[in-house]
Amino acid sequence: MSKVRTWVWVALVAGLAVLCAVLCVVWWFFRPTGTLAYVYVDGQCVYSVDLSAVQEPYTYEVTTDYGTNVLYIVPGDMRVEEADCHDHTCVRQGWLRQGGMDLVCLPHHLVVQCAQSDVDAVAR
Amino acid sequence: MAIGVLIVMLAVGVLCACQASPAAYTRTVFAMDTVFTLTAYGSSEVLDALQSIVEDTEARYSVTRATSLVGRLNQAGQCALEEEDEALLRRALDYAAITEGAFDLTVYPLVRAWGFTTEQYRVPTAAALAEILPLVGYEQVQLDAGLASVPHGVQVDLGGIAKGYCGELLRAECARRGVTSAVFNLGGNVQTVGAKPDGSPWRVAIQSAENTGYVGVLSATDVAVVTSGAYERYFEQDGVRYGHILDPHTGYPVVNELVSVTVVGSEGAQCDAYATALYVMGVDEARAFCRAHDVQALLVDDAHTVWVSAALADSFQPHGDYRKEVL
Numbered sequence: 340m341s342k343v344r345t346w347v348w349v350a351l352v353a354g355l356a357v358l359c360a361v362l363c364v365v366w367w368f369f370r371p372t373g374t375l376a377y378v379y380v381d382g383q384c385v386y387s388v389d390l391s392a393v394q395e396p397y398t399y400e401v402t403t404d405y406g407t408n409v410l411y412i413v414p415g416d417m418r419v420e421e422a423d424c425h426d427h428t429c430v431r432q433g434w435l436r437q438g439g440m441d442l443v444c445l446p447h448h449l450v451v452q453c454a455q456s457d458v459d460a461v462a463r
Numbered sequence: 464m465a466i467g468v469l470i471v472m473l474a475v476g477v478l479c480a481c482q483a484s485p486a487a488y489t490r491t492v493f494a495m496d497t498v499f500t501l502t503a504y505g506s507s508e509v510l511d512a513l514q515s516i517v518e519d520t521e522a523r524y525s526v527t528r529a530t531s532l533v534g535r536l537n538q539a540g541q542c543a544l545e546e547e548d549e550a551l552l553r554r555a556l557d558y559a560a561i562t563e564g565a566f567d568l569t570v571y572p573l574v575r576a577w578g579f580t581t582e583q584y585r586v587p588t589a590a591a592l593a594e595i596l597p598l599v600g601y602e603q604v605q606l607d608a609g610l611a612s613v614p615h616g617v618q619v620d621l622g623g624i625a626k627g628y629c630g631e632l633l634r635a636e637c638a639r640r641g642v643t644s645a646v647f648n649l650g651g652n653v654q655t656v657g658a659k660p661d662g663s664p665w666r667v668a669i670q671s672a673e674n675t676g677y678v679g680v681l682s683a684t685d686v687a688v689v690t691s692g693a694y695e696r697y698f699e700q701d702g703v704r705y706g707h708i709l710d711p712h713t714g715y716p717v718v719n720e721l722v723s724v725t726v727v728g729s730e731g732a733q734c735d736a737y738a739t740a741l742y743v744m745g746v747d748e749a750r751a752f753c754r755a756h757d758v759q760a761l762l763v764d765d766a767h768t769v770w771v772s773a774a775l776a777d778s779f780q781p782h783g784d785y786r787k788e789v790l
Contacts, residue, residue, distance in 0.1 A: 382491035426582060428695075440670055443498050450491055450498060458680055459659070462690040462725055463651040463670035 375454040376417055376435060378410065380447070390415050390436070390453075405447040417451065419444065484660040485644065490514060494521045495626060497650025503637065504644040504660045512640070513633050513647075520629040523548065526571060526620045527580070533619055537571075541612035551732070552604070552611055555624055558736035559601035561756070565740035567711035569613075571620035572598045577716070579707045584698035586705065592714035599711050627735030630654030630687050634731075651695075653688040654731055664778070669761060671785075672722045678763050679781035687731035691738035692723030692763075710743050719745035725761040727775060746770065750790040762790060 378386040380403050396413040411420035416436045419429040422444055429444035435453055440461040442451035485505035492499040494517050501513050525531045536542035555568045572595045578584040598616045605612045626649045637645050637656045645656035646665055655665045664682035671678050672694035693706025706716045724741040726734040737758055741749035746764055753760050753772055762770040770790035771779050781787050
């Protein structure tokens with residue numbers, strides 16, 4: 340009887356281990372591999388895009404009480420093309436991925452971040 | 464029975480191994496004329512406290528707020544100090560003294576003259592600068608038993624260390640609350656808390672001046688990483704570029720072979736002050752200062768050489784055509 344119970348436990352654990360392994364493999368193959376970019380205003384996400392899935396360039400306008408930023412999105416990258424802020428620093432920052440750091444429009448409280456990055460922070 | 468318990472423990476172990484690392488909780492705060500990104504692992508509750516610290520630091524030390532400590536000091540010429548404020552001012556004066564004024568907390572009148580505070584940029588005349596320069600000099604700030612005072616016209620600005628100091632406060636708050644893994648980007652000043660949740664160091668990139676990628680990546684654990692450079696805030700007039708970092712001795716924007724300076728250390732305020740000071744010094748003087756005072760730094764020059772302190776040499780990997788030399 341005792342031996343039978345032991346084998347039940349062994350089978351149970353083996354089953355769990357196999358299940359874990361299968362889940363890990365499934366996650367690995369189906370993990371998000373795109374290049375996701377998020378647009379935040381006051382810390383709230385107002386737009387997101389998988390840059391790796393973009394086929395044709397297009398513009399996306401973000402208008403809030405602070406003002407308007409026009410985003411230019413191309414396959415694999417994006418930048419702020421126009422803005423009615425007073426300093427246009429966001430426009431001068433250039434491309435999100437080529438530049439390697441968040442695009443920021445301080446007057447409009449707008450931040451564009453790339454989710455997939457090989458670094459944790461950028462000192463500048 | 465014993466075998467059964469062992470098997471259950473093994474099963475729990477397997478399941479734990481499959482668990483994801485602690486969740487990251489991030490908050491964006493617009494403060495100090497820049498954007499702060501606060502990321503803490505395993506605790507969302509801490510973010511409210513961290514945001515309060517950022518806002519409180521700005522309220523206490525902002526030079527543009529009339530009600531701040533600095534605002535009151537600059538208006539009235541003197542100001543009573545709490546213990547924490549006096550300690551910070553004393554540290555700022557110490558950094559100014561040790562760098563022989565390359566970092567100077569009284570440079571604000573010059574910054575205003577060039578229009579960097581209002582973005583109404585202009586090149587002051589030599590005569591105008593000559594009038595202002597006597598107002599610049601950290602020796603003119605007096606600290607005495609809880610009272611700070613400055614002569615008429617002298618103005619204090621702690622903006623050169625406020626973000627770094629804020630990073631120190633944020634790290635201390637994490638320690639108080641048992642948060643062992645966090646990373647803060649304070650408008651380009653990076654403050655790390657502990658290591659990443661998996662135990663590996665944080666990967667902190669150093670921005671290139673050309674905005675075409677990174678100078679390189681530094682592995683950092685539980686330190687501040689602070690970069691100074693004039694490649695982001697500048698204006699151009701008659702084909703000449705004027706950067707926002709001013710030499711307190713001459714009154715003019717710094718022009719030398721350095722493109723950026725990054726200082727790494729446990730005290731964010733010190734890193735902040737030294738990054739500015741080393742940039743002002745230029746590469747030769749900066750290298751000598753780092754060696755003499757055991758400052759861990761990365762000095763990037765216009766030939767894409769990264770002069771790296773020996774202690775950082777193994778943890779810094781240059782990118783692209785940047786090459787590292789031990790300073």
